[in-house]
Amino acid sequence: MKYLLLYNPYSGRANFKSHLPYIKKMFNQSSHELTIYKSQAPKDLEKYAFEHASFFDVFLVAGGDGTINEVVNGMMRAEKKPILAVLPGGTANDIAAILGINKSIKKSLNLFFNTEPVLLDVNQINDQYFIYTASSGILSRVSYDVSRRHIKKYGYLAYVIAAMQDLALDYRYPIKIMANGQTIECECVMVLGLSTNRVGGVSLTNFSNAKLNDGLFELRFFKRSKKMWRFRFLSSLIRGGKRLGEDIHLVSDHFVIETDEKVRWNTDGEYSCNGSIEIKTYKEALRVFASDKTIKRYL
Numbered sequence: 001m002k003y004l005l006l007y008n009p010y011s012g013r014a015n016f017k018s019h020l021p022y023i024k025k026m027f028n029q030s031s032h033e034l035t036i037y038k039s040q041a042p043k044d045l046e047k048y049a050f051e052h053a054s055f056f057d058v059f060l061v062a063g064g065d066g067t068i069n070e071v072v073n074g075m076m077r078a079e080k081k082p083i084l085a086v087l088p089g090g091t092a093n094d095i096a097a098i099l100g101i102n103k104s105i106k107k108s109l110n111l112f113f114n115t116e117p118v119l120l121d122v123n124q125i126n127d128q129y130f131i132y133t134a135s136s137g138i139l140s141r142v143s144y145d146v147s148r149r150h151i152k153k154y155g156y157l158a159y160v161i162a163a164m165q166d167l168a169l170d171y172r173y174p175i176k177i178m179a180n181g182q183t184i185e186c187e188c189v190m191v192l193g194l195s196t197n198r199v200g201g202v203s204l205t206n207f208s209n210a211k212l213n214d215g216l217f218e219l220r221f222f223k224r225s226k227k228m229w230r231f232r233f234l235s236s237l238i239r240g241g242k243r244l245g246e247d248i249h250l251v252s253d254h255f256v257i258e259t260d261e262k263v264r265w266n267t268d269g270e271y272s273c274n275g276s277i278e279i280k281t282y283k284e285a286l287r288v289f290a291s292d293k294t295i296k297r298y299l
Contacts, residue, residue, distance in 0.1 A: 003033065003035070003056065006071055007087075008039045008064070008089070009039065030113055032113065034060075039063075039070075047074065049070070049071045053080050054078070057082055058082050058112070060112070064088075065094050068095050069268035069269070071084070072084070072122065072286070073128060076122060081285075087108055092201040094199060094201065095132060101289075101290075101291065117290075118289075119286070120284065121212060123217055125277050125279050126272075132195045133193060133195070135265070136190065136263050136266065137171050137173065137190035137222070138166060138167065139167070139190065142200070171188075171189040172187060174259060174260060175258075186248065188223060188224060189224050190222040191257070204241030207220065213298075215283030217252065217253065223246045254281070257278075259275060263275060
């Protein structure tokens, strides 16, 4: 099979390049072909993936969730969609963890070389695609507001520090939700959407029983309560995403959400857009490699 390795030299602690000789060696010992492309600028991998999708069987993507998101946006706009294979190279690496991809390059490549791909849902927010999460409000800016300098120096701890600072801010914004034939209005501190139960490197085991190929997306609306809203919000996260009585949890393949233009949305750990949005889910839109554990749990 023809593989195209797409990597972001700045993901995580920016040390992926040191793994290239070993990756080349493993491909030389296999029956597969390898071409390598390094990202040159933001959104470069999206353009390159779109333009080269018809020439390769597999896109091997090395980087964090934002890098994978870039490539997926290019793939979804292409007529032919190669198989997606992920090598974790970022900081949180949620998508790789969800797919059960090991941090060992040897184990990961052996998985790709010796297993069949499975089908995965892809979501869309306005005109952009994403894999596993969309959010707004408290904590949602942390993943893209932290500077690369701090990530390189402190790793995941840089996100923890930023999250603690964000929790001190006062969040309150109006939301109007249209889904499943109903309309709901409320005031939120956060909207969190997930295709599974992991986000920001944290497992939210009580968030839902979502699957990665059921054609549905799940949204939790954390309402702004009158008293102790930070405590109530944190208690939900500490208890693995358990829904509190006043919060709203909806499951659908299509949401329309109206809100203030100042509200910023995050998808797959990157800034996406401002204001009102529309979310759609495309059932089994991409082929991906995943571990047996992921297949049994989420597919």
